[in-house]
Every structure is written in C-alpha cells, then in structure tokens.
Amino acid sequence: MVAAKAGHSSVVGRLLEAGAPWNALDKNGLCAGEHAEAAGHQDVVNQLVVAGCRAELILAAAEQHVRPNGQVSNQDFLARSVRYSSSNDRILDEDGEAVMMEWEQPLMEAHAEAICCSGGDILNVGFGLGLIDAAIQRRKPRSHTIIEAHPDVHKKMLDTGWDKKEGVKIVFARWQEVLPGLGPFDGIFFDTYGEYYDADMREFHSLLPKILKPGGVYSFFNGLVPTNPFFQAVYRQIVDMEMAAMGIETTFISLPVDAPDESVWKGVKHRYWCSDAYYLPVCEYIEADHGGESQAESRTPPSS
Ligand SMILES: C[S@@+](CC[C@H](N)C(=O)[O-])C[C@H]1O[C@@H](n2cnc3c(N)ncnc32)[C@H](O)[C@@H]1O
Structure with missing residues (x-):
C-alpha cells in the first residue's frame, strides 16, 4: 500500500x-x-x-451476490415468503433483507431506456416491484416477456393485472428452467435476488448469444461490490473481458445516485447501497465492420 x-x-x-x-x-x-x-x-x-x-x-x-446482502441461496429465497410494504415502496424477505426498494426507480428507468432503444421484443428477468416493467411498458415495445420465479411476487403480478396487459407474457419459472427456450429478444434486463455472479450470472451471460438478437441490447442491475469503488472497477473489467470473449462490447454509463437518506433504510436489516455512483452496463454485439479503434474509444475505462 x-x-x-x-x-x-x-x-x-x-x-x-x-x-x-x-x-x-x-x-x-x-x-x-x-x-x-x-x-x-x-x-x-x-x-x-x-x-x-x-x-x-x-x-x-467473484461469488458476489447479484444483489448484495441476499444471505440465502436462490432456492431458499424462492421457498420462503416475501412481503410488500403497504405503500408498495419495498419488498422484504423473511429476514428483513430488502429484495427491492423504490429509490432505485431512476436507475430502472435508465435501464429501460437502454434496453428498449430499438423497441421490438423485450425480456425482463425478475419482477420485484415492477419498476423496470412499468418503465418498459411506457416505451410500448412489440412484446414484453417477464420471467418471475417467486410465488408471492407472481401473485402480486396477477393481483395488479400484469397478465392482462397487451403484449405482456408472464413466465412463472426460474430463468434456469425456461431459457434458452424463449426469444430471441431485442432488449434483455437481468435483476434477480439470492444469485451469485460466479454461479448464476455467468451462466446467464453464456446464454446471451442464443437469446439476444443481432443489434439487441443487454443490461443488468450492477450491484457488484457497491461498497468499494476500486473492487467495483475490477468487476467492471471482468464483465468487460468475459463479454468481449463472446463478441459483446460493454459500455458502463456512469450515473449519479442520490443516496437514499437513513429514513429510507428504516426496517431494512442491511443497507445494501452506499455509493454515490452507479455504472449502468450496456452490452451490445461488436459489429464486424466496426473499426477496432473506435470501439476502444467508446469504452469507459475501468477506473472511471
Ligand atoms: C430485485 S427484484 C427485481 C426488481 C425489478 N428490477 C424492479 O424493477 O422492480 C428480483 C426479482 O427476481 C426474482 N427472482 C429471483 N430469483 C429468480 C430466478 N432464478 N428466476 C426468475 N426470477 C427470480 C425475485 O423473486 C424478485 O422478484
């Protein structure tokens, strides 16, 4: 040091x-x-x-949680109940860990903007509060598929009429059971809970060449090591390298985060976010006719 x-x-x-x-x-x-x-x-x-x-x-x-502080395995999480707050601004698991919170709304809006840029057929994995799905709907895609595995979340989706929305297809299953049998899609977003980069997200990423159309955009909730900016930079680099090996280029868009104040975390077992920056990944196939130099220029350096 x-x-x-x-x-x-x-x-x-x-x-x-x-x-x-x-x-x-x-x-x-x-x-x-x-x-x-x-x-x-x-x-x-x-x-x-x-x-x-x-x-x-x-x-x-790299066995980082896709969402930090999820202490249980994915199967355990799915087997136990979750509860929505009365104002619908959060979902907690049985241990009081936050599965999703409303303060992420601007981030979800930005993810929706990225994956819906060409309209078409959109896939979201993980409904949660439905923030990104509402943002996707506002952009009126041709079709909108949602994979959700938790029975309580699925019930919430039915109670709030998501199954009756035009163009929306709900797939009540773990993504591991139904992909790659769906798609391909023009835009894909991945945001689950109780899953790990090493075991789960990497597996999901390996399916991208089958489920993402040429010209399509993939993005995911970037909750990898939010507590340490340097470690975050290392993970960005790892994602970048692994995507590049599949012919996919990753650009990280830096967004300011209005850190939610202490009152927002009241009743939540662990505060899962404290960084004032969010690096939104935008992953696209590297075009064959792209000049190598211009690709390199458009990348965000890992330390920024
Ligand atoms: C963090 S929330 C998603 C929040 C969402 N992006 C939003 O905008 O509200 C994670 C969701 O993924 C679901 N989930 C967890 N594991 C899953 C799996 N293996 N397959 C499909 N959905 C899963 C959870 O039940 C939960 O609804």
Missing part, C-alpha cells in the same frame, strides 16, 4: 509477483488501488486492476 500510494509501480509489480494480495485492506478499510487513485497514480491503479482480474483470488471472490 505504501508503494501504491507513492506511485512505485515497479515495487508494486514485484510485491504482486511475490503473492501480495491486490485487495488487502488497511485498518481504515482502504485498499492499495484506492491509495494509488487518491494520490493520482493512474498507472498503478491500472496495474492493480489487471492484477485483480488475473488473480485466482478474484475468481473465488
């Missing part, structure tokens, strides 16, 4: 080679990448991002 703070990239390199963990924290909870970033040593930041991506450690650590 001292070497990172001082910008000594050769020393940082040697320490990493000798097995120093890229993601160790000091007593103030800061990692080497944050020290380097604060001191303006971008070369060291980039070096640590690359090391983080390569390290076996990151692959193990």
